[in-house]
Amino acid sequence: MEDAELRxxxxxxxxxxxxxxxxxxxxxxPIRDLEERLGKNSRNSSKPPSSDGPNRRLPPKRERSKQPRxxxxxxxxxxxALVPVEEVDTLVPCVPAACACCGEALQGVDPTPxxxxxxxxxxxxxxxxxxxxxxxxxxxxxxxxxxELPAGASRSRFGPRTHAMVVMLTGQWLLSKRMAALLLSxxxxxxxxxxxxxxxxxxxxxxxxxPVAEAHEHVKGAPVVHADETSWxxxxxxxxxxxxxxxxxxxxxxxxxxxxxxxxxxLGEDFAGVLCTDRYGAYHWVDRRGLxxxxxxxxxxxxxxxxxxxWHGRRLVLAGQRVLAAWAAWHDGQIDRADMLVRIQPERAQxxxxxxxxxxxxxxxxxxxxxxxxxxxWEAAMWPFLVEPDxxxxxxxxxxxxxxxxxxxxxxxxxxxxxxxxxxERILSxxxxxxxxxxxxxxxLMTAHVNHxxxxxxxxxxxxxxxxx
Numbered sequence: 001m002e003d004a005e006l007r008x009x010x011x012x013x014x015x016x017x018x019x020x021x022x023x024x025x026x027x028x029x030p031i032r033d034l035e036e037r038l039g040k041n042s043r044n045s046s047k048p049p050s051s052d053g054p055n056r057r058l059p060p061k062r063e064r065s066k067q068p069r070x071x072x073x074x075x076x077x078x079x080x081a082l083v084p085v086e087e088v089d090t091l092v093p094c095v096p097a098a099c100a101c102c103g104e105a106l107q108g109v110d111p112t113p114x115x116x117x118x119x120x121x122x123x124x125x126x127x128x129x130x131x132x133x134x135x136x137x138x139x140x141x142x143x144x145x146x147x148e149l150p151a152g153a154s155r156s157r158f159g160p161r162t163h164a165m166v167v168m169l170t171g172q173w174l175l176s177k178r179m180a181a182l183l184l185s186x187x188x189x190x191x192x193x194x195x196x197x198x199x200x201x202x203x204x205x206x207x208x209x210x211p212v213a214e215a216h217e218h219v220k221g222a223p224v225v226h227a228d229e230t231s232w233x234x235x236x237x238x239x240x241x242x243x244x245x246x247x248x249x250x251x252x253x254x255x256x257x258x259x260x261x262x263x264x265x266x267l268g269e270d271f272a273g274v275l276c277t278d279r280y281g282a283y284h285w286v287d288r289r290g291l292x293x294x295x296x297x298x299x300x301x302x303x304x305x306x307x308x309x310x311w312h313g314r315r316l317v318l319a320g321q322r323v324l325a326a327w328a329a330w331h332d333g334q335i336d337r338a339d340m341l342v343r344i345q346p347e348r349a350q351x352x353x354x355x356x357x358x359x360x361x362x363x364x365x366x367x368x369x370x371x372x373x374x375x376x377x378w379e380a381a382m383w384p385f386l387v388e389p390d391x392x393x394x395x396x397x398x399x400x401x402x403x404x405x406x407x408x409x410x411x412x413x414x415x416x417x418x419x420x421x422x423x424x425e426r427i428l429s430x431x432x433x434x435x436x437x438x439x440x441x442x443x444x445l446m447t448a449h450v451n452h453x454x455x456x457x458x459x460x461x462x463x464x465x466x467x468x469x
Contacts, residue, residue, distance in 0.1 A: 033367070040302075080119075082115055082117055083117060088117070093113075094113075095109075095110075124187050124188040124189070125188070126188050126189060126190050127159075129159070131149055131150075131153060133146055133147045133148075133149070134146070134147045135147075151453075151454040151456075152450040152451075152453055152454045153453070154203075154453040156199075156200075156203065158196075158200065160445075160446040160447075160449040160450045160453075161442075161446055162184075162190070162200070163200050163203060163204055163445070163446075163449045164204075164442050164445035164446045164449060165184070165442070166180055166184070166192070166197055166200045166201075167200060167201060167204045167427060167445055168431075168441060168442060168445065169183065169184075170197065170201060170427075171201070171423070171424075171427030171428070171431060172427070172431045172441060174404070174407055174408050174411060176411065176412070177194040177197040177198060178194050180192075180197055181193065181194060181196075181197055198420075201420075201423045201427075202419060202423065203449070204423070204426075204427070204445065204448070204449060205419070205422050205423040205426050205427070206452065207448045207449050207451075207452035207453075207458060208426040208427070208429075208430055208448060208458070209422075209426065210457075210458050211430070211448070211458050211459065211460055211461045212251065212425070212426045212429045212430065212461065214460060214461065214462065215249050215250075215251055215429060215433060215461040215462060216251045216429075218246075218249055218462055219244045219245070219246060219249055219250075219251045219267075220244075220267060220268035220271060221268075221273075222246045222249075222273050223273045223274065223388075223390065224246065224273055224274050224276070224388060224390045224391045225244050225245065225246060225267065225271075225273050225274070225275050225276070226244070226245050226246075226275075226276045226277070226392075226395050226397040226398035227242070227243065227244045227245075227263070227266065227267065227275055227276070227277050227283065227395075227398055228242075228243055228277065228278075228395060228398035228399055228401070228402055229241065229242045229243070229258060229262075229280075229282075230402050230405065230406060230409075231409075232254055232405075232409060232414050232415075233409075233413055233414030233415070234254060234256070234414055234415050234416075234417070234418065234420075234421050235415075235416060235417055235418075236414075236416075237256075238256075239254055239255065239256050239414070239421075240254070240255055240256075240257070240258040240262065241253075241254050241402070241405055241409075241424075242254075242255060242262060242263070242266045243398055243401045243402055243405075244266050244267055244398075245397055245398055245401050245432070247390075247397070247436065248433070248436050248437050248463045249433050249436070249461065249462065249463070250401050250428075250429060250432035250433050250436065251266070251429050252401075252405070252424070252425045252428040252429050252432075253265060253266050253425055254415070254421040254424060254425055258282060259282050260281075260282050260283075260284065260285050262282065263282040263283055263285075263286075264285070267286070271286060272287075272288075273288065274288045274289075274290055274384055274388050274391055275288065275289055275290065276289075276290040276291075276292060276391060276392065276394075276395050276397075276398070277289065277290075277291070277292065277395060277398075278291070278292050278295045278395065279291060279295070279378060288384065289381040289384070290381060290382075290384040290385060290388070290391055290393075291378055291381045291382050292393075292394050292395035292396075293320060293323065293324055293382075293393040293394050294394045294395065294396065295395075296320060296375070296382065297317060297320045297321070297324075299371060299375065300313060300316035300317045300320050301313070301317055302371070303316060303358065303368055303371060303372070304316065304317055306365060306367065306368055307365065308363045308364050308365050308368065309358055309361075309363070309364045309365070309368045312354050312357060312358050312361075312364075313358075315350070315354055316351060316354050316355070319347045319350045319351050319354070320347075320351065322343070322344075322347050323344050323347050323348070323351075323393070324393060324394075326340050326343040326344050326347075327340060327344070327385065327392075327393050329343075331392075337389065341386060344386065348383065351382075352376075352379060355372045355375050355376050355379070356372070356376065357372075358371075358372035359372035359373045359376060401432055404428070404431075404432075405424075405428055408424070429461070430444070430445070430461060433461045434461070437463055444459060447459055
């Protein structure tokens with residue numbers, strides 16, 4: 001009788017033990033999910049570095065160099081070159097009158113004096129040009145005829161250089177309208193109101209409409225394009241700022257939506273080039289995609305930090321880093337392209353094998369299964385840079401183009417009207433494009449303003465080899 005009772009109790013305990021095991025397993029998954037969410041940072045997700053908390057483990061510090069700061073012994077200096085004497089504005093001879101030892105008067109001239117030059121800015125002065133428009137009456141018919149302003153002179157109270165400088169202060173150097181007006185007031189004695197600054201921005205936006213539209217069409221037909229987007233505000237409502245860029249031409253667009261329709265406005269519905277982006281769904285309609293490997297490495301890092309897949313995740317990270325190292329060695333001219341392809345081929349096979357294993361392995365969590373299956377579905381989009389020499393494996397080009405707009409957004413909170421948004425689009429496109437081509441922004445803006453007022457074609461933003469003119 002006692003043996004039967006013990007067997008019943010043992011069976012009951014085994015049943016309770018099985019239930020407790022099932023309960024523990026069912027609780028482990030949400031706990032690990034919560035731990036993973038708490039552990040997300042800029043290295044294993046798309047979160048920005050500014051969101052990393054104080055508890056994030058920093059990479060080990062590099063060993064401090066034992067060399068002293070500054071230029072090292074034997075290092076060739078790179079001082080400012082002297083301006084030729086014939087180009088010097090003011091020449092001041094420093095001739096000693098008497099001997100420093102005995103006081104004897106000195107005569108003659110040193111044929112090779114020591115040359116010391118001091119460069120300074122000229123005293124700011126506003127140049128005022130007055131146009132006197134005469135109205136004369138015809139002695140024959142009595143008609144009154146007025147003179148016309150010369151070509152390039154507008155009815156605005158301010159000239160092309162002032163327009164260009166104001167627009168650079170607000171659109172390139174990101175000063176507020178009040179601060180731009182204050183700078184011109186203190187530096188040049190030129191008094192402007194914030195409303196006047198807005199009017200200058202509006203006029204310059206009109207002048208830049210044609211060249212920016214031409215640049216937009218150029219990007220739509222480019223064989224390789226990088227694209228990205230960030231949040232914006234227009235008229236205190238949510239909007240998005242999009243960028244599509246090649247190596248030498250960048251175009252920005254502000255749109256109320258962050259979807260495929262907005263991406264088609266940016267790239268053109270018939271876009272046929274290769275597009276480098278992240279895996280955002282707004283670009284799914286593009287046939288030829290290249291994924292950003294910076295984002296892929298963060299996905300690999302997330303797998304490496306997830307319970308059960310640490311070993312395989314770390315190998316994915318290392319393989320991805322070797323892929324980027326091989327491309328960087330080719331890009332820097334250290335190896336040829338054939339050598340790069342030979343180095344990357346085994347890494348590609350390794351990454352594919354690890355992703356397939358992670359998508360079905362019993363030791364991996366359900367989240368790792370989904371992540372690996374998702375990456376396998378995008379496997380073809382990971383490697384277009386192997387066949388497109390002009391395509392980089394990362395989307396850093398587009399992300400760098402967005403850094404200045406993000407700073408602008410932080411100080412201005414967006415644009416207050418559609419008119420303001422057009423100025424933002426066009427000045428950002430102009431500055432980014434000219435900077436990429438190492439062209440002078442001030443000269444371009446001045447010429448654009450003068451030509452627009454005179455009814456002449458505004459200069460092109462396209463690089464010389466792409467400009468049909």
